[in-house]
Every structure is written in C-alpha cells, then in structure tokens.
Amino acid sequence: MNFHKSFQTIDTQVVGEAFRIIVQSPIMLMHEDILEADYQLNTQFEDTKQQLLNEPRGHRGMNGCLVLPSAIASYRLLFFQHAASTSFKYEALVATLTALIEQGTVELSKNNTYSIETVKGVYEANAKLSEKRDAVLSVHLILKPAYLEGEQVIIDNERRYMVVEKPRQIKAIVLEELAEISTWGLLESEKYSTADGVIMYEQLDGSVRSVTFERDGYILRSPGVDSTLALIAVLGEEAVKKNDSIFGSSIEIIQKHEAGYEIALTGYITGIHQFVVDREDPLQHGFIIV
Numbered sequence: 001m002n003f004h005k006s007f008q009t010i011d012t013q014v015v016g017e018a019f020r021i022i023v024q025s026p027i028m029l030m031h032e033d034i035l036e037a038d039y040q041l042n043t044q045f046e047d048t049k050q051q052l053l054n055e056p057r058g059h060r061g062m063n064g065c066l067v068l069p070s071a072i073a074s075y076r077l078l079f080f081q082h083a084a085s086t087s088f089k090y091e092a093l094v095a096t097l098t099a100l101i102e103q104g105t106v107e108l109s110k111n112n113t114y115s116i117e118t119v120k121g122v123y124e125a126n127a128k129l130s131e132k133r134d135a136v137l138s139v140h141l142i143l144k145p146a147y148l149e150g151e152q153v154i155i156d157n158e159r160r161y162m163v164v165e166k167p168r169q170i171k172a173i174v175l176e177e178l179a180e181i182s183t184w185g186l187l188e189s190e191k192y193s194t195a196d197g198v199i200m201y202e203q204l205d206g207s208v209r210s211v212t213f214e215r216d217g218y219i220l221r222s223p224g225v226d227s228t229l230a231l232i233a234v235l236g237e238e239a240v241k242k243n244d245s246i247f248g249s250s251i252e253i254i255q256k257h258e259a260g261y262e263i264a265l266t267g268y269i270t271g272i273h274q275f276v277v278d279r280e281d282p283l284q285h286g287f288i289i290v
Contacts, residue, residue: 004284005277007052010103012095014267015222015249019095020052021065029068034076038119041066041078047285049080054286057275061221065092067100073115073122074106082288084216086159086196088120090225091265094139097125098267101136108133120156128264138264143225145260146233152195153230161212161230162192166202173202173209173246181246185213199227201235207242207250208235223251225263232261 008024027045031037053062063081070076077096079087093116100106106114109127116123126140146153152160170177170184181200188198193215201210212220212227220227223245232240237256244250254262277284 003276004279007275009273010099011271012267013270014091014094016247017091017222018061019063019065021099050285060288065096070117073117076117084214094265094267098136138266140264142262143260146229153233155226159196162195162198163230163234186217189213189217208240209244211246
C-alpha cells in the first residue's frame with residue numbers, strides 16, 4: 001500500500017510529561033532565522049501536526065518537538081502543541097537533549113554543556129552522563145525567578161499563572177480525590193481564562209504538592225517547571241524546596257544561583273516509532289479525549 005504520509009519519532013517523558021521528537025516527517029523548514037522557521041511551523045503543516053499530536057498516535061498530553069541544525073548552538077528546537085498548552089516548556093530541553101545524546105545524533109561536549117536555540121533565546125543545559133558516557137543521568141538547567149503581577153505569577157515575562165491554595169472541600173491533593181480536583185480545575189480554568197494555567201497547591205513539611213490545569217482544564221502530568229517557579233514566587237524559597245505532583249513525580253531546587261534556581265531533571269526514551277497515514281482512514285486527523 002502507498003501510504004499518504006509517514007513519520008518517525010522518538011517519544012520521551014520528563015517527570016511524567018510526554019514529548020514527541022520528530023525525526024522524519026513532511027515538515028521541511030529551511031529558514032536561517034528561527035523566528036521565520038517557527039512562524040512557518042505554526043502557520044502551515046496543520047494536518048501533519050494534528051496527526052502527530054492527536055489520538056490514535058498521540059493524546060491530549062502530547063507535546064511536539066522539532067529538532068533542526070543550528071548555526072549558533074548545539075541544535076535548534078521548535079515546538080508545536082495543543083491549542084490550550086503553553087508554547088514553551090523547559091522540560092522539552094531535557095527531553096530532546098536526552099534523546100539526542102542517547103541516540104548518538106549530537107556530538108558529545110567535552111564539558112558536558114550544550115546550547116539549545118529556541119524562539120525564546122539560547123539556553124544552556126549541563127548533562128550528567130554515565131561512566132561510559134552513553135546514558136544521560138540528568139540534565140541541569142538554571143531558571144530565572146518568576147514574579148507577581150497583581151493576582152498572577154509571570155514566568156519569563158510572558159507565561160501567566162494563577163496560584164490557589166487547595167480549597168477545604170478537597171481533603172488532599174491525592175489520586176483518591178482526582179474526580180473532585182478535576183471538576184474544580186475545569187471551573188477555575190474558565191474563571192481565570194486569561195491565565196496560561198491554574199495551580200492548586202497544599203503545603204507539606206518542607207515541600208508542596210500541586211496540580212496544574214492548562215487553559216482547557218486539562219491536568220498537567222508533571223509537577224511543572226513553570227508551576228514550581230510560580231509557587232516559589234508566591235510561597236517563598238524555603239517553602240518550595242520540592243514540588244510533588246499528584247502522580248508521584250517531583251521537581252527539586254538543587255541550589256540558588258545569582259541568575260536563578262538550578263534544577264536537575266531526567267528524561268526517559270519511551271518509544272521509537274514509525275507512524276503512517278492511510279488515505280482511506282476516516283479518522284486520519286485523530287481526535288482528543290480529555
């Protein structure tokens with residue numbers, strides 16, 4: 001059979017959140033300027049992006065990553081995502097660097113430091129490798145602090161979050177309370193529609209547990225790097241040394257730097273896939289279950 005389209009991807013997860021790294025697809029971008037490439041990616045190739053993000057190949061929690069050569073960094077990283085997700089995620093830096101090193105598609109750095117070109121600027125990441133230098137144990141990032149602006153917390157001068165303490169009617173931020181937590185999140189996401197996300201938290205002994213809702217009320221499957229920074233801005237550094245998710249993953253602040261906070265995250269390759277699209281498939285653009 002002559003398939004309509006064919007894709008190859010490397011799927012990864014970082015603290016529970018899924019990232020799909022596109023290895024081969026009909027997406028062809030030749031722009032030298034990253035902003036022009038990002039504009040083309042986000043204004044064209046709509047069918048291809050939906051086929052990669054939606055079920056049955058993807059799901060509502062899938063994030064798309066396109067890796068390209070860069071003239072100024074170790075590689076160039078572009079994002080595509082569901083409409084209600086934020087257009088940039090620090091976790092994607094960890095996901096892509098892990099996959100590229102472990103697949104042998106980026107040259108190993110002598111000092112283990114790599115630069116990643118994005119539309120938000122060039123980020124540096126330090127990879128801690130195994131003794132044989134063939135596996136990534138963790139990726140270290142230094143993040144700028146968030147700040148409060150009225151009721152909202154601002155990340156990187158652009159992403160906005162509402163931070164709300166757990167209401168009394170919810171006993172705890174645990175899976176047993178997921179139904180009630182989900183209902184609360186849907187209502188709050190509608191209430192704060194100008195925010196990129198709503199964060200519910202409860203304080204524990206030396207840490208916090210949180211759950212983040214994206215703009216459509218979807219529950220983020222990780223503690224969230226943005227969410228951790230937002231909680232620090234609201235509660236203070238001493239209260240948020242560790243941010244636990246409802247699903248058992250966590251993000252810890254390793255140390256404070258003059259430029260911000262250092263974190264270390266581990267990415268895991270969950271699959272290397274070849275997907276196809278049959279011209280006769282009535283659901284070839286996929287669907288979403290929330």
